Amino acid sequence: MDIESIANLLNRPQKITIVTHTGPDGDAIGASMGLYHFLIGLRHSVKVIVPTAHAAYLQFLPHNEEILIFENEPDEGTRLLKDAGVIFALDFNTASRAKGMESLLTQSNAVKIMIDHHLLPDLKVDFALWDIKASSTAELVYRFIEMLGQKKRINHHIANCLYTGICSDTGRFKYNLSANAYRITAFLLEKGADVVKINDALFDNFSEDRLRLLGFCITEKLRIFPEYSTAVIWLSKEDLKRFNYKTGDLEGIVNYPLSIADVKFSAMLKETNEEVRLSFRSKGDFAVNEFAAKHYNGGGHKNAAGGNSGLSLSDTLKQFAELLPAYETELAPTIFAV
Incomplete structure (x- = not known):
């Protein structure tokens, strides 16, 4: 499939599941929730599933309560994956990283879309946005939205989520950086990303x-x-x-x-x-x-x-x-x- 085929697919209501890796970090959660808010805006039925729980300091993002933890609710997670017409795999590129969901992913007949920036992908998908030079998967979610011609739909919820992913995976803008990452970040700020609150939540919010x-x-x-x-x-x-x-x-x-x-x-x-x-x-x-x-x-x-x-x-x-x-x-x- 190409991006035009994906755009046509997303023009019709879909049951969509977004999956990320075990032990999800700020990029995994930020990218997944950013994509979630974008797809909800297109009036799809969307659920985010994480294999294991994410840290308390990442639970400030909007609609965090909509994230399903597979190890806590395996039956519901299995049902959602089996019912999905589209599955997004975010911030991982091998099925073993989706602990407990490996066979559900590999055996699913859903359209599979991978968005990731790690080396050596071996996950079989219908469409992949994969770039090891990207700062983060959140940056690639932004690029995915842009490729669909839907950048105008990025609101403050999406901006907060994607900024969280970029800031987390670059270690507060210390590594994995490019000029494009800074340009995207500037756009997210213009769209309402609350940098002060997000940085407080990520880095000054521990026990x-x-x-x-x-x-x-x-x-x-x-x-x-x-x-x-x-x-x-x-x-x-x-x-x-x-x-x-x-x-x-x-x-x-x-x-x-x-x-x-x-x-x-x-x-x-x-x-x-x-x-x-x-x-x-x-x-x-x-x-x-x-x-x-x-x-x-x-x-x-x-x-x-x-x-x-x-x-x-x-x-x-x-x-x-x-x-x-x-x-x-x-x-x-x-x-x-x-």
Whole structure:
């Protein structure tokens, strides 16, 4: 299908389901809700389904109550996916990222549309808007609306949602950026995006427990490898329980070590019941998505990626440290210059 076919499809009332990835972040939620409000404006029947719950600090977006959490309501989620005539897959490009819904997605006869900016897509769809150079999936949702010739329909609700996605996935406009991302952001502001309230909600809206957890990470669980310009934070299940961990409490903490002048690679290891989950961030040219793909069955973007390990937390930490010498040249200290 091409964009003209999609436009013709959306000219008629449809039952539409928007699906995003497990552990949805600000871009996943912002892009999904932005698209939701656009499609509702076209008088479609629309539902957003997330595999697992999103963080409390992301629940400020308009009509958040319309999001269905699949792991909490699998029967209703299954019904919606089976009834859908159109399914949008947002911010992921492989079925395994839609935890619990994999077979429902792959076996559905609905028209499938993927909007995503991650590497190596393998999700079979009828139409894909895929660009790894995009700042975020929210930026691509804007471009999708623009391609349909419907930019005039972007209102303050859509603007707030898409700004949330762009701001989240660029780390407050620090990476994954282009001139186009700034142009789109300016347009969203003109359409009523409330930048002050959104930034407060995203970055100044945490619990006391979360702040104490951050302090614990920095003072007790941070290890620096100066010879490799690398830092790592590791947290056990007991550590998380001590600080009453809730979904979203670790958001952004992996970035803190990058504020150290000589650190260019930061990792966070979080123990769960099933595995150890790893988050990677970098500054400069060190490609953490390649590191994640090679060693931890992961992926992502050049400066922001993730993966997982089947080893214990202590063994994963040991393995991570043993991998660093192979990257000594790439991680050598550099002099910052513009």
